Each structure stands twice: as C-alpha cells, then as structure tokens.
Amino acid sequence: MGIVAFSEGDEFDVHLPLVIIGAGACGLVAGLAAMECETDVVVLERDALPRGSTSMSQGFIPAAGTRFQAEKGVEDSAELMARDIQHKNGDEADPAIVAALADYSGRVIEWLADTHGVPFDLVEGFLYPGHSAMRMHATPRRTGEELMGCLLNAAEAVGLDILTQARVVDLHVDAGKRVRGITLERPDGSHESIGCDALILACNGYGGNPELVAKHIPSLKHALYYGHEGNQGDALLWGEAIGASLKDLGACQGHGSLATPHQTLISWALMMRGGVQVNGEGQRFSNEHGGYSEQAAKVLAQPGQVAWNLFDERIHQAALEFEDYRNAEQGGAVRTFGSLAEMAEGLGLPLPALESTFTEMHTLAEHGEADGFGRTFAAETLLVPPYRAIKVTGALFHTQGGLEVDTEARVVDAAGEKLPNLFAAGGAARGVSGSNDSGYLSGNGLLSAVVMGAIAGREAARELKRHGS
Known part of the structure; x- marks a missing residue:
C-alpha cells in the first residue's frame, strides 16, 4: 500500500472525474454534494456494507441557526458555535476552518433534511459539556446506524455509485503531486484501477492502527478501541508520502462511558442530568461535566481501569430515548438498587466512602458551592433512590x-500551498479539536465529517467544472 509514480502513458481500467475513498457519513455526503453539481462520481468502500465510524456513534451533528432550533425556541448563531468550539480546544484549531464549519452547518442539516429526506430533529433536555445552546441534530432513534441508513437511502435515490468490497491500496501520483488515479483490491486478491481528475479522502483516521496510536496518543495506547477497524491511517500515510502538511495528530475523541463488558456506548446525558462516576473505592475522581473525551484517560487511571456510572430513576427514564441505552439495559448492563447500602454491597464498594460521596453532593447543593473538581450540584438533580x-x-x-x-x-503542503487535486474531510483531515483529548467538543467528529464532507464534494465538483472535467 502506498504511492505509485505515475508516468504519461500509464493507463487505467476506467476513468471518472471524481473518486471518493470511504462511504461513511463523510464520503456519502461528499458524493451527494458533488452530484448536485452534475459531476460523475464513485464512492469506494472497503467493507461489504458501508458503516464506518458513523455507525458506531450516536449520530449527533451540531449545527447553528437551523429551523429545527427555531421551532423549539432555541437561539443560536454560527458565531456562538465557533466560540464554543475554540473555547473547548484552547484556540488551537484553525479559526478559518472553525468559522466555515459553523457557518455552513445549519445549511447542510437543512439541505440533508429537505433535499434528501434525513429526518432530523433537535436533541433537547440537556447541554453537552461546552455547548452554549442546544444544537445537536439527530435522527429519531439517536443512533449513527440510523443516520447511515438515511444517507444510504439518499444515495440510492439519486443514483450515487457506491462500489463496496473495494479496498484502495495505492494512489497514482505524478511528479507535480497530482493524483491521477487509484488501485483497489477485491476480496479475492484481484486488482482494478480507476483514473480520476480529483480525489476526496473520506476514509477516517488511524484509531485502529495501534502503532500510530502509541506514537501520537501514548496516553490512550492501552485504551479499548471502540471504532471501525478500517481506520488504519491510510489517508494520513498517503498524504505524508505526497508531502501534505499533517496537524494535531495527538487530537482524538475518547469516551469515559463505555459499558463493560458489554461494549455499549452510554450517553453522557446521564452525567449532564445529574449522574456521577465513582471508582472502586466509592469515590468520585473528576468533574463529570468537564467533557467525556478527556474522561476516558481519567477512568483508565482508576483501579482496574473501570468506574461506575451512578444515577437514578429520573435519569434512567430520560435515557430511554437513546437506543444504545435501551440496548445496554436489555443486555443487563443497568443494575438497580433500593438504597446506598444495597448498592455498596451489590457493586462491592465500601459503604462509608459511598455515603460520604453522596453526603458531600447534598452539602454542596445546600450551600451552592463547587467541589474540589469545580462541579456544582443543584438540589433538583441530586440522586434519590432507587439508584x-x-x-x-x-x-x-x-x-x-x-x-x-x-x-x-x-489538502495543503507544509508551505500552505494547495495540492493540485486532493481533498480531505472527516477523520482524514485535521479537525477542530486542538492537539489532544481535552479539546474535543461533543459532535466535532460528525461536524467535520458531514459539513466538511459537503464542502469537499461541492468544491471538488466546482474545481472540475472550472477545468472542464
């Protein structure tokens, strides 16, 4: 796998103006956007069924200024959204990219809803850490799997060509760093080549490559990887070989709430509605409202690399809107206790420590004070039995x-010069989460995938039109 030097006279099996590698949300949205410009395009997918990282997410896409917000009386703006993103990442992201994504986000959501029938609505009831307004848009079941289904239906409706079981192994690049085509490998080991005038890399990041994770994110090198196994860093390695600039390789989205051993994502809404996390000693160890990405490393630092999400019936009922949570309950991950004493015995936690943890929360709520981690508690959200x-x-x-x-x-090189015909979005591209795990604002992943994917498809098609392709 790598870069093949292209020479004039080299021939491909077929030729298409635009090739997109990856049929997750990023690649599908890029393809839909390119087709609106009447561009012939094919999306190449290594798997038999397009899923990608999107299918493993909750499918929440942040967007500002949408009619879905207006219908619920939510006031928001692209400027406020951009400020929230930059505040979370410590102003480490490219402000121009942040502004572009925030500005375009609302239009992309409404375009997908109105033109392609994606049934978005606004996720209400709580704010994810760092967001100043409710701006998460999701499909009814609140799953990335459902979002992928909607996008695949849209692709089928407009005739977007998706070639599955097509693993791209080589890019053909000429001396001027122009991508002239690709070689793909079929499951039987046979190879096919496709020439192209422009290429979009929508094949996500490198989370499934332990060597690259250990190199760039050593704090999570022993973490469970809960992402698509195809995320091997292909785009990163291809781009590096061509001479592209690489940025923020230590940035990632972790999550401090994956049910174990069930491996089911548990929504951070539990924490935002009043839940807490305790370790095996019955003690809280962080501000659970700080952000679920950086919480991954904090949970992994606890005894046994585990923690307990503690919440109550009120939060349980609210969490039932999430299909992942319902699946976790059906799988036996959710346990119920009538008292702290029952919970301490059932979970193997020291009762005095657990009682002290709950007493502290009540005291803080009564006096309106923050704990040592900076979190405050409101009387109406304190946990009550059954737990x-x-x-x-x-x-x-x-x-x-x-x-x-x-x-x-x-895609640009180290000098900031554009590569001739290479585009990237989603996990293949530098995101807006800064340089580490703490800069991730909820939804940044799908924001970059869906909104930058739409931009990539539109701009690649425009570039081809300008050059008569």
Whole structure:
C-alpha cells in the first residue's frame, strides 16, 4: 500500500472525474454534494456494507441557526458555535476552518433534511459539556446506524455509485503531486484501477492502527478501541508520502462511558442530568461535566481501569430515548438498587466512602458551592433512590488529527500551498479539536465529517467544472 509514480502513458481500467475513498457519513455526503453539481462520481468502500465510524456513534451533528432550533425556541448563531468550539480546544484549531464549519452547518442539516429526506430533529433536555445552546441534530432513534441508513437511502435515490468490497491500496501520483488515479483490491486478491481528475479522502483516521496510536496518543495506547477497524491511517500515510502538511495528530475523541463488558456506548446525558462516576473505592475522581473525551484517560487511571456510572430513576427514564441505552439495559448492563447500602454491597464498594460521596453532593447543593473538581450540584438533580449503576471503562473512539486542509477542503503542503487535486474531510483531515483529548467538543467528529464532507464534494465538483472535467 502506498504511492505509485505515475508516468504519461500509464493507463487505467476506467476513468471518472471524481473518486471518493470511504462511504461513511463523510464520503456519502461528499458524493451527494458533488452530484448536485452534475459531476460523475464513485464512492469506494472497503467493507461489504458501508458503516464506518458513523455507525458506531450516536449520530449527533451540531449545527447553528437551523429551523429545527427555531421551532423549539432555541437561539443560536454560527458565531456562538465557533466560540464554543475554540473555547473547548484552547484556540488551537484553525479559526478559518472553525468559522466555515459553523457557518455552513445549519445549511447542510437543512439541505440533508429537505433535499434528501434525513429526518432530523433537535436533541433537547440537556447541554453537552461546552455547548452554549442546544444544537445537536439527530435522527429519531439517536443512533449513527440510523443516520447511515438515511444517507444510504439518499444515495440510492439519486443514483450515487457506491462500489463496496473495494479496498484502495495505492494512489497514482505524478511528479507535480497530482493524483491521477487509484488501485483497489477485491476480496479475492484481484486488482482494478480507476483514473480520476480529483480525489476526496473520506476514509477516517488511524484509531485502529495501534502503532500510530502509541506514537501520537501514548496516553490512550492501552485504551479499548471502540471504532471501525478500517481506520488504519491510510489517508494520513498517503498524504505524508505526497508531502501534505499533517496537524494535531495527538487530537482524538475518547469516551469515559463505555459499558463493560458489554461494549455499549452510554450517553453522557446521564452525567449532564445529574449522574456521577465513582471508582472502586466509592469515590468520585473528576468533574463529570468537564467533557467525556478527556474522561476516558481519567477512568483508565482508576483501579482496574473501570468506574461506575451512578444515577437514578429520573435519569434512567430520560435515557430511554437513546437506543444504545435501551440496548445496554436489555443486555443487563443497568443494575438497580433500593438504597446506598444495597448498592455498596451489590457493586462491592465500601459503604462509608459511598455515603460520604453522596453526603458531600447534598452539602454542596445546600450551600451552592463547587467541589474540589469545580462541579456544582443543584438540589433538583441530586440522586434519590432507587439508584441505577453501570460499570464502564474508557475508550478511544476516533482520532481528530490528520491532513491539513483549507476552507475548501483542499489538502495543503507544509508551505500552505494547495495540492493540485486532493481533498480531505472527516477523520482524514485535521479537525477542530486542538492537539489532544481535552479539546474535543461533543459532535466535532460528525461536524467535520458531514459539513466538511459537503464542502469537499461541492468544491471538488466546482474545481472540475472550472477545468472542464
């Protein structure tokens, strides 16, 4: 797998103006956007069924200024959304990219809903850490699997060509760093080649490559990887070989709430509605409202690399709107206790420590004070019996660093010069989460995949039109 030097006279089996590698949300949205410009395009997918990292997510896409927000009386703006993103990442992301994604986000959501029938609505009831307004848009079941189904239906409706079981192994690049085509491998080991005038890399990051994770994110090298196994860093390695600029390779989305041993994602809504996490000693160890990405490393630092999500019936009822949570309950991950004493015995936690943890929360709520981690508690959200508990661990979901791109999704080199015809989005591109695990604002992954994917498809098609392809 790598880069093949292209020479004039080399021939391909077929030729298409635009090739997109990866049929997750990023690649599908890029393809839909390119087709609106009447561009002939094919999306190549290594798996038999397009899933990608999107199918393993909750499918939440942040967007500002949508009619879905207006219908619920939510006031928001692209400027506020951009400020939230930059505040979470410590102003480490490219402000031009952040502004472009925030500005375009609302239009992309409404375009997908109105033109392609994706049944979005606004996720209400709580704010994810770092967001100043409710701006998460999701399909009814609140799963990435459902979102992928909707996008695949849209692709079929418009006739977007998707070639599955087509693993791209080589890019053919000429002396001017122009991608002239690709070679793909079929399951039987046979190879086919496709020439192209432009290429979009939508094949996600490198979370499934232990060597690259250990090199760039050593704090999570022993974390459970809860992402698509195809995320081997192909785009990163291809781009590096061509001379692309690589940025923020230590950035990632972790998650501190993956049910174990069930390996089911438990929504951070449990924490935002009043839940807490305790370790095997019955003690809280962090501000659970700080962010679920950086919480992964904090959970992994606890005895046995596990923690317990503690919540109550009120939160349980609210969490039932999430299909992942319902699956976790059906799988036996959610345990119920009538008192702290029952919970301590059932979970093997020291009762005095657990009682002290709950007493502290009540005292803080009564006096309106923050704990040593900076979290405050409100009387109306304090936990009451019957209590619920889920054993969780920390996990790596996906990486956020990658090929540096401009606001048109064009890949650039170290000098900031655009590569001739290479575009990247989603996990293949540098995201907006800064340089580490703490800069991830909820939804940043799908924001980069869906919105930058739409930009990549549109701009690649426009570039081809300009050059008569």
